[in-house]
Amino acid sequence: MMELTRKGEYAIRGIVHLAQLQPGKVALISEIAEAVDVPQTFLAKILQSFAKIGIVKSFRGAGGGFMLGRPAARITLREVVEAVEGPILPNRCLLGAGTCERDGTCGVHPVWRQVQQRVVEVLDGVTIEDLAARDKP
Amino acid sequence: MMELTRKGEYAIRGIVHLAQLQPGKVALISEIAEAVDVPQTFLAKILQSFAKIGIVKSFRGAGGGFMLGRPAARITLREVVEAVEGPILPNRCLLGAGTCERDGTCGVHPVWRQVQQRVVEVLDGVTIEDLAARDKP
């Protein structure tokens, strides 16, 4: 239960790799994909979605590629995970009221809310810089 | 991310319903399914899997049905969830060493381990009795 998908794994590998490059360096998707061992076109989609929310910057054309959108210390693991896997919601019921017909009477809701909080706490507490540092040789 | 499946939802609804019956009462799958609004054959599978691990007891033949396998206060939400959704493992890497080729060097592992611990803590702290009580009118 609660497994990260490949997409999530790939996303983390990719952005951590970016964080390990010299600051300001622009990396080709082909280089990144090879370095972190992820199918290139798939990783491209992931990084494109990162670009949309600003955690990476992308440059088209000759000399283009990807780099971090802000310092690795200010990108949390939570942002990365939620960007590709969607918000952390252990149960559909946590969505806006009314989604769950059994709302109000359902005693399980507070439990999922607590689970959500704990997970978010952990993931908010870890930055890509942390991970990049730990992963270094 | 980390959503419970229908199966998980159904499982909780079903066992909480059992916990709300008078102790010792044997309920038909048809009754339970209607009461908790779950497809009967699907719920049957779920309760059968519960019977295998002992958290419910089943009786075949005339006068048969289902009841809790032990007091609701001694069945945790974690047991129920893990029974249907599998163990709580946010990342495949938490499986036995060697599953992840990047083992040892991967700095993300400790994070997932922490997430796992937090979630398990919460789910271990809630019993079916708690839920049954909260759900009562």
Added chain:
DNA sequence: CACCTAAAGGACCATATTTGTCTTATTTAT
């Protein structure tokens, strides 16, 4: 301008998982 490079976007597809159903045993009470 022409051309090359590289990301962006969209359509598509194979596989796996989820969410069931249906049929055929087995078991048990009467």
Added chain:
DNA sequence: ATAAATAAGACAAATATGGTCCTTTAGGTG
């Protein structure tokens, strides 16, 4: 015996996952 139930297993539709491939757009360079 027979009827009442669960158990077990095969099957199927719908959805999600994990990609591929092709075309478009943007940016450098001679």
